[in-house]
Amino acid sequence: MTLNLSASPHVRDRWTTSFIMHTVLLSLVPAAVVGVFVYGLHALFVILASIVAAVGSEALFCLLTRRPLSIFDGSAAVTGMLLALSLSPSTPVIYPILGSMFAILVVKCCFGGLGKNFINPALVGRCFLLISFGTAMTKFPSLDGVTSATPLKVMTDALDAGVRLNLDVTSMFLGTANGVIGSSIVALLIGGLILWGLDIIHGEICFSVLGAFTLVMGLFGGRGFDPAYLAAQLCGGGVVMGAFFMATDYTTSPVSRLGQLVYGCLIGVLGALFRILGKVDYFSYSVIIGNLFTPLIDMYIIPKPYAYRKKAIRAASGVKLPPLKQRIPKPVIALALITLIAGVALSGVYSMTKGTIEAHEAAAKAAAYKAVVPDAEKFENVETADAAIQALNGGVYGTNFGKAYINEAFAAKDAAGNLVGYALSVTSGDGYDGDITLSLGLDPEGKVLGIAFTTLNETPGMGMLAKEPAFTDQFVGKAVTQFVHNKGGASGDNAIDAISGASTTSGAVVNAVNAGLDFFHSVMQGGN
Amino acid sequence: MRDTFRGGVHPRGHKELSKEASLRVFDAKGEMVFPLAQHIGKPAKAIVKKGDPVLVGQCIAAADGFVSANVISSCSGTVKAVEKRRTIAGVLQECVVIDNDGQYTETGAFGTRQDITDITNEEILRRVAAAGITGLGGAGFPTHVKLAPKEPLKIRYLIANGAECEPYITCNDQLMRGYGKEIVEGMEIMLRLFPNAEGVIAIEGNKPEAIAAMEMAVKGHPKLRVQKLRTKYPQGGERSLISVIAGVDYPTSKLPADVGCIVDNVGTIYAVGRAVLYNEPLFRHVITVTGEGVRTPSNFIARDGTSFCEMIEAAGGLREGADPKKVISGGPMMGLAVSTLDVPITKTTNAVTVLLSDEVEKAELQMTACLHCGRCTTVCPNGLMPQMMADAIVAGDMERYEKKLYGLDCIFCGSCTYICPAKRPLTQNFKQTKAEILAKKRAAQAAQGGGK
Numbered sequence: 009m010t011l012n013l014s015a016s017p018h019v020r021d022r023w024t025t026s027f028i029m030h031t032v033l034l035s036l037v038p039a040a041v042v043g044v045f046v047y048g049l050h051a052l053f054v055i056l057a058s059i060v061a062a063v064g065s066e067a068l069f070c071l072l073t074r075r076p077l078s079i080f081d082g083s084a085a086v087t088g089m090l091l092a093l094s095l096s097p098s099t100p101v102i103y104p105i106l107g108s109m110f111a112i113l114v115v116k117c118c119f120g121g122l123g124k125n126f127i128n129p130a131l132v133g134r135c136f137l138l139i140s141f142g143t144a145m146t147k148f149p150s151l152d153g154v155t156s157a158t159p160l161k162v163m164t165d166a167l168d169a170g171v172r173l174n175l176d177v178t179s180m181f182l183g184t185a186n187g188v189i190g191s192s193i194v195a196l197l198i199g200g201l202i203l204w205g206l207d208i209i210h211g212e213i214c215f216s217v218l219g220a221f222t223l224v225m226g227l228f229g230g231r232g233f234d235p236a237y238l239a240a241q242l243c244g245g246g247v248v249m250g251a252f253f254m255a256t257d258y259t260t261s262p263v264s265r266l267g268q269l270v271y272g273c274l275i276g277v278l279g280a281l282f283r284i285l286g287k288v289d290y291f292s293y294s295v296i297i298g299n300l301f302t303p304l305i306d307m308y309i310i311p312k313p314y315a316y317r318k319k320a321i322r323a324a325s326g327v328k329l330p331p332l333k334q335r336i337p338k339p340v341i342a343l344a345l346i347t348l349i350a351g352v353a354l355s356g357v358y359s360m361t362k363g364t365i366e367a368h369e370a371a372a373k374a375a376a377y378k379a380v381v382p383d384a385e386k387f388e389n390v391e392t393a394d395a396a397i398q399a400l401n402g403g404v405y406g407t408n409f410g411k412a413y414i415n416e417a418f419a420a421k422d423a424a425g426n427l428v429g430y431a432l433s434v435t436s437g438d439g440y441d442g443d444i445t446l447s448l449g450l451d452p453e454g455k456v457l458g459i460a461f462t463t464l465n466e467t468p469g470m471g472m473l474a475k476e477p478a479f480t481d482q483f484v485g486k487a488v489t490q491f492v493h494n495k496g497g498a499s500g501d502n503a504i505d506a507i508s509g510a511s512t513t514s515g516a517v518v519n520a521v522n523a524g525l526d527f528f529h530s531v532m533q534g535g536n
Numbered sequence: 537m538r539d540t541f542r543g544g545v546h547p548r549g550h551k552e553l554s555k556e557a558s559l560r561v562f563d564a565k566g567e568m569v570f571p572l573a574q575h576i577g578k579p580a581k582a583i584v585k586k587g588d589p590v591l592v593g594q595c596i597a598a599a600d601g602f603v604s605a606n607v608i609s610s611c612s613g614t615v616k617a618v619e620k621r622r623t624i625a626g627v628l629q630e631c632v633v634i635d636n637d638g639q640y641t642e643t644g645a646f647g648t649r650q651d652i653t654d655i656t657n658e659e660i661l662r663r664v665a666a667a668g669i670t671g672l673g674g675a676g677f678p679t680h681v682k683l684a685p686k687e688p689l690k691i692r693y694l695i696a697n698g699a700e701c702e703p704y705i706t707c708n709d710q711l712m713r714g715y716g717k718e719i720v721e722g723m724e725i726m727l728r729l730f731p732n733a734e735g736v737i738a739i740e741g742n743k744p745e746a747i748a749a750m751e752m753a754v755k756g757h758p759k760l761r762v763q764k765l766r767t768k769y770p771q772g773g774e775r776s777l778i779s780v781i782a783g784v785d786y787p788t789s790k791l792p793a794d795v796g797c798i799v800d801n802v803g804t805i806y807a808v809g810r811a812v813l814y815n816e817p818l819f820r821h822v823i824t825v826t827g828e829g830v831r832t833p834s835n836f837i838a839r840d841g842t843s844f845c846e847m848i849e850a851a852g853g854l855r856e857g858a859d860p861k862k863v864i865s866g867g868p869m870m871g872l873a874v875s876t877l878d879v880p881i882t883k884t885t886n887a888v889t890v891l892l893s894d895e896v897e898k899a900e901l902q903m904t905a906c907l908h909c910g911r912c913t914t915v916c917p918n919g920l921m922p923q924m925m926a927d928a929i930v931a932g933d934m935e936r937y938e939k940k941l942y943g944l945d946c947i948f949c950g951s952c953t954y955i956c957p958a959k960r961p962l963t964q965n966f967k968q969t970k971a972e973i974l975a976k977k978r979a980a981q982a983a984q985g986g987g988k
Contacts, residue, residue, distance in 0.1 A: 012861050013626070013875050014896045015964040017950030018868040019547050019703065023911075023957045025904040081904055123905040123958075210910065258908045263923055306924065313942045314542065314785035314919035315775075 025122075028208055029082030035199030036089050036190070036253065042182075043189035047097035051189045055092040058104035062088030065112040075121075083122050087111050090130035090253055093190025094246060094292070095137070096145065103141060107133035127299040128257045131292050138292075177236060180243040186402075193243045200252030209256035212268035217251040218242065220276025226354075228284055233354060246291045247279065254292075260299040267302075267309040274298050377418065377431035380449025380458040384420030384428050393417035396531045404437075405523050410516065411437030412523035415445070417532060427452050430528060433462070436520040440512040441465050444474075448524040454533065455487035459521060471513035479507060479514065483521060489529060493518040538783070539741075540766035541776040543917040545951045547703050547769055547869060549742060554706045554826045554833035559714055561837045562850045563640060568611045568841030569880035570596060570632045571623045575676040577603035582632055588615045593643040593817050595668065596632050605678040606668030609634060610819035610839035612641040624865040624872055624879050631880075634841070646815040657729050660812055667811035668883075669818045673697060673772070673801035674870065676884040679808065682800070683729055685793035691730040692796035693782050696723055696737040696805050698746060699765055699772030702867025705887045707822035708802050710835045712739065712746035716753030719802050720760060722809030727759055730798065735760040736781050737802070742767040769869055770949040774799045776917050785918075788945045803886070823881060825851035829860040829890035838881060845877040847888050854890065861894040869950045899959040906960055912952035918945055922952035922962050929969055937969065944970055 044052045066084040070077045078084075088108045095104055111133030116125045138145050179185040183192020190196060203209040222238055231237040242248065255261060255275050262271045278294035314320055377387055397414055405414045415433035422428050429452055435445040442465045449457035459480050466472050473479060483491065488502040493515050495506045507514040573579035580597035590596060590609045597607035609632075616635045620628040665680035685691065696719065700708045712719065723735045735757075737750050741764050754760040765771050765780060774792055777799055779785050784795045792799055800808075803821055810816040819840055826833035831852030838847060844863065848854065864871040865879075866887050881888070912922035921941055928937040937943040946966045953963040 009860060011863055011873065011875055012894045012897060013873045014862075014894075015961070015967065016864075016868070016870050016872065016948075017547075017954050017963065018862060018864055018871065018873065018891070018894070018896055019954060020895045020899045020959065021545070021547075021955050021957070023955075024902045025907055025958050026902070028907070028909065028957050078904070121905060123907050207911075207914075208909075258910070261908075263908060263910050263913055263921060310921060310924065310940055311919060313787075313945050314779070315787040315945065316942060317785075317919075320785040 025083075026081045029086050031206065031208060032086050032203065032253075033082055033089055035203050036086075036093060038195035038198050039093055039183075039190040039192050039249075040089065042192035042195045043093065043097060046184050046192070047189060051097040053101055054095060054097065054099055054104050054189060055089065057101045058092035058095075058108045059085050059088035061105040061108035062091070062112050065109045066117065069113060069117040073117075078121060081122060084112055084116075087116065087130045087133070090249075091133045094130065094134045094188050094249065096187075097189045099145065103137050103145070106140075107137045110136045123259050125259055126303070127296050128254055128260050131254050131296055131299075135292050135296065177240045177243055180240065187244075188246070190249055193248050196248045196252060200248070203252070203256075209252065210261070210265075210268050212265050213256045213261055213272045214251040216269045216272025217255050217276040217279070218247070220273040221247060221251075221280045222276075224277050224280035225283070228280070230284070233351075241283070245283065250275070250279070250291045250295050254295045255298060257299075260302055262302050262305040262309065264306070264309050264311045266311060267305040270309065271298050271302060271305055274301060376447050376460060376462060377420065377449070379460045380447045381420040381429045381431050382457070383422055384431070385423040386421050387418035387431055388421060390417055390419050390430075390532055393527075393532050396527070406526055409436070409519040409523035409526070412519055413437070414523065414527050417527065420449070429457055430532060432524045432527065434520040434524040434527075435463075436516040436523075438512070438516040438519060439464075439466060440471050440510065440516075441467065444513070444516050444520060446517065446520055448521055450525075450528055453487060454489075454525065454528055455485065456483045456521070456525075459483050459517075466510065466513045470507070470510040473507045473510060474513050474517050479505075479517075489525060490522050491518050491525075538780050539764065540768055540771065541779040541917050542919065543915045543951065544768040544770065544776070545915050545954050546767075547954060549767075550704045550826070551706050551709070551742065553704065553828075554824050554835055555709065557706070557710070557832075557834045559707070559710045559822060559835050559837050562839070562842070562847075563638075564611070564636065564839055564842035564846045565638055566636060566843060566846055567616060568609070568613075568634045568636050568839070569621050569843070570607050570609065570634070570841050571621070571880065571882055572597050572607060572630045572632070574607065574840075574882040574884060575605040575670040575678055577601070577605070577678055577681075579630065580604055580607045582618045582630070584615045584618070584632060586615050586617055589613070590615060590634055591641050591643045593646055593819060595666075595817070596634075599665065599668075599678070603678055603681050605670045605676075605680075606666065606817070607632070608668045608817040608819040608840070610841050611636040612639050613637040622876065622879055624874055624882065624885065626872070626875055646817065648815075649813055650815065652725070652812060655728075655812070660725060660729060663812050663815065664808055667807065667815075667817040669804060669807050669811060670883050671801055672803035672807065672821055672883060672886065674866065674884055674886070676882075679800065679804055682793075682798060683726065683808075685791075685798070687793075688730050689732055690796050691733045691793065691798055693778075693798070694723065694726055694730055694733045694735045695777050695781055695797060695799040696735065696802050697772055697774075697777060697799055698737055698739040698743075698750070698802040699777065700743070701740055701767070701769045701772040702869055702871070702887070703769075704826045704889050705824045705867045706826070707824040707835045707886060709743045709746045711806060711822045712737075712743070712802055713749045715806055716749045718809050719750070719806050720753045720757060721813065722805035722807075723760060724757065725809060725812050726798070726800070726805065733759075733798070737762045738765055738777050738781060739763070740765050740767045740771055769951065769954075770917055770947075773917060773947060773949055775947065779917075787942075788947075818883060821883065821886075823847070823885060824887040824889075826887065827860075827864075827890035828892045829854055829858045829863075831855045840883055841880045843877065844874065844879055844881065844888055847881060848877065848890065858890075858892055860890045860892060861897070862891040864889040864891065869954065870948070903959040906958050909957060911955045911957065912962060915951040915955045917949060917951065918947060920946060922946075922966070925969075926960060926962055926965060929965055934969075934973060938973060944973065946970065 062084045063079050067079050091107050092104050111129035115129040115132045119125045181193045204211050225241050226233040262268050275294050275298040279291045282290035405412050413435040417432045420429045420431050430450045432448045435443050437443050445463035447460045482504050491502050491504050494503040504518050578600045581600045582597045584596045591612045594609045595606045596609045599606050613635045616633040618632050621631040623629045661680050669679040670676040698712050739747050750762045778797045782797050786795045807818045823838045824835050825847050834851045863874050865885050925941050925943045948963050950963045
């Protein structure tokens with residue numbers, strides 16, 4: 009009989025690294041299934057390619073460096089899965105393969121493998137692809153197969169245009185809107201909450217990310233604590249995936265609870281600020297920046313052992329304290345109360361002023377439209393137009409106008425209620441430097457009364473010339489069904505001179521106006 | 537009222553194996569071996585030599601200094617040798633070996649109940665010291681030292697530790713069920729030393745029968761009460777108990793008495809009662825022989841010096857066809873694995889656990905790099921950061937380990953190692969690191985002393 013010798017403890021918990029990793033992998037399966045179901049079989053190929061490439065690269069690295077084969081711990085598969093879920097379902101299969109290889113070989117293996125990477129490999133893989141193949145990566149097929157913007161993009165554009173948008177939060181929540189493969193919030197939440205319930209991910213991280221993000225969006229997002237707005241912001245742009253699956257990566261997040269709260273808040277605040285100021289989805293970058301702060305946080309935030317905390321020292325020095333009342337530290341109660349009061353006050357102020365704000369917004373919008381339909385006093389909804397815009401669901405309008413979106417359309421009436429014309433808000437995504445949004449005024453017969461820009465960020469001295477009457481006046485007074493963008497000299501009633509050196513801009517404007525005209529003729533007038 | 541400490545783990549109890557086995561007296565047949573160092577402090581000095589006749593209850597090695605304890609013979613016979621023998625610790629230690637004559641002739645100096653109404657505190661402590669009582673829970677601190685703190689009036693709690701949080705072990709459960717009255721007598725004697733203290737018998741909730749028995753026993757004793765604790769390891773640790781009952785956490789530089797607490801195992805308290813009331817020295821105590829490899833897991837009142845081999849035989853021997861992988865002195869969380877069954881049980885041996893499979897061996901195969909999952913930090917009962925401590929050891933940053941992370945405050949309960957999904961040997965590293973740091977400090981002190 010030979011007896012084993014070893015130091016205590018002699019029993020171990022059943023959980024292993026591989027169990028944890030495979031549980032994380034399983035928790036992502038609902039999101040993957042919804043993704044494949046909604047976006048089609050190609051999404052499945054993206055997921056499989058990504059996972060196979062991740063696991064394969066790790067195996068290759070292990071073989072080349074003669075290390076023990078570490079692929080069975082499941083962490084490489086998790087990286088591959090996470091990367092795939094953060095990509096567009098129409099991504100050509102080569103991209104997830106490249107991304108996974110970069111994530112595993114460079115970010116994970118070269119820094120020492122499991123538990124040694126300093127930033128989240130999946131996120132870096134995604135950002136590597138975003139930076140290297142920007143255009144291909146940001147194309148999202150709408151469900152009818154046409155490339156279009158994600159709901160978040162539509163929303164931010166609409167916000168820029170000062171336009172109220174009926175975003176379908178429900179479809180974002182379910183994952184049936186345009187987006188990455190893993191965009192089903194409900195599926196991600198199921199997986200994330202299970203992981204939280206099993207204590208695999210730390211609630212301190214995911215909820216502080218979500219909390220800080222919501223707070224900052226509410227305070228500085230420009231729409232107050234409007235639940236619909238905040239819900240849309242939370243459901244879009246990878247916030248939920250970032251909070252539950254990216255930020256919670258063990259290796260790249262702090263160890264202490266306080267450190268985790270600081271880290272989570274940092275990510276949430278950065279994510280919100282990037283979204284407000286950058287107007288694009290930079291949530292990946294905010295998590296990466298959080299990762300980079302982790303060593304610093306761990307260096308300085310080390311919780312003292314219980315015996316060395318102030319309360320314990322006081323108690324040990326003989327002062328008998330009632331143990332129960334001391335359990336929740338006073339500052340926490342105070343902070344919670346302050347937060348609660350501030351929250352209640354803010355939402356109170358918001359709801360009290362909501363009517364006024366809406367009136368102001370309406371007035372501002374009316375003023376913008378009045379500039380293009382001077383005789384109008386009020387703008388009324390047109391049922392057919394609203395239905396058509398709703399049907400577009402934020403997608404591109406028509407096929408001949410580039411990336412043109414119809415935002416709103418109204419019938420313009422004078423004080424007596426007589427129809428004096430129509431006003432439309434149109435956006436073109438083909439500007440040289442971002443979106444161009446303009447208001448288009450038409451008389452009842454479709455003659456152009458005027459155009460005015462609500463968003464124009466083109467190159468000064470070139471594209472910005474589009475704002476000048478020399479350019480805009482070309483449209484006024486014309487009763488045509490379509491304008492022609494003329495790069496040479498103008499010929500004919502419907503020709504618009506291109507702006508010299510900024511034909512991209514003038515082309516986009518012409519496309520936007522044409523889209524508006526087409527919408528007017530085919531939907532509004534046609535419907536009448 | 538809090539019913540538990542912060543952190544902790546829930547290893548499988550396995551107590552059902554021996555839970556209902558009532559205490560049986562077991563008298564060994566073979567030679568008996570008594571290590572001179574069974575306690576914390578200086579080893580005792582042998583006061584018998586080869587060929588001397590000895591009786592049950594006779595002191596065979598006397599305490600050497602204040603922090604030391606007498607060693608008492610548990611059998612009658614002749615001294616075979618005073619020599620180095622292998623002990624539970626795995627090393628050769630000086631032992632008194634007695635050829636057991638199997639008669640168990642007692643000295644006659646103990647056994648009759650005495651009137652202790654007028655007994656002085658000094659006499660209580662003298663009897664405890666003479667009886668060679670040490671803590672029976674594991675560490676083996678001499679009890680007469682523990683019961684003589686600098687300021688006995690400042691002691692607020694006398695805690696009887698009946699938590700028994702180690703998996704497999706059930707002997708204290710049985711002791712409380714069968715000897716509640718005697719434990720209460722022991723507590724009443726100890727409370728004479730600490731007039732301002734309240735006696736609390738702390739028992740984990742997985743021992744409802746013991747709780748009921750002790751509730752019954754404390755009736756009519758206004759200064760005593762029973763406190764039910766949540767079943768969680770290491771609930772029976774001194775610090776965990778004090779944290780729950782007194783609401784105090786204290787650093788390792790302090791003793792429980794410094795925060796107004798005295799903690800003693802229920803077995804120790806029973807022994808104190810026997811020593812003061814009957815003049816009976818400590819030569820036998822309760823022990824569980826259990827594990828999947830044992831035919832009839834049992835609880836015994838066994839004599840010190842009995843070999844592991846005989847203890848296992850007493851429990852029906854090894855199970856048919858069983859091939860034990862590991863035999864542990866104590867429970868699996870903090871117990872010591874022994875390399876041979878030819879080692880004696882000592883005062884601090886509360887269990888012999890025979891395991892058929894070794895989870896450590898399996899864990900070694902599943903070991904991966906640290907994930908930084910933080911599970912270890914949530915289970916540490918002291919609020920330490922095991923994962924950061926392990927990183928500091930790898931980085932060789934002893935300054936951070938000691939000053940920032942308070943690494944020397946680790947009590948080696950094993951919770952972090954138990955829970956670690958990457959199967960890192962954390963506790964083992966911490967033990968070694970503490971030994972290294974202390975050795976360095978001693979060396980530095982010695983060098984400084986030599987320079988003067």
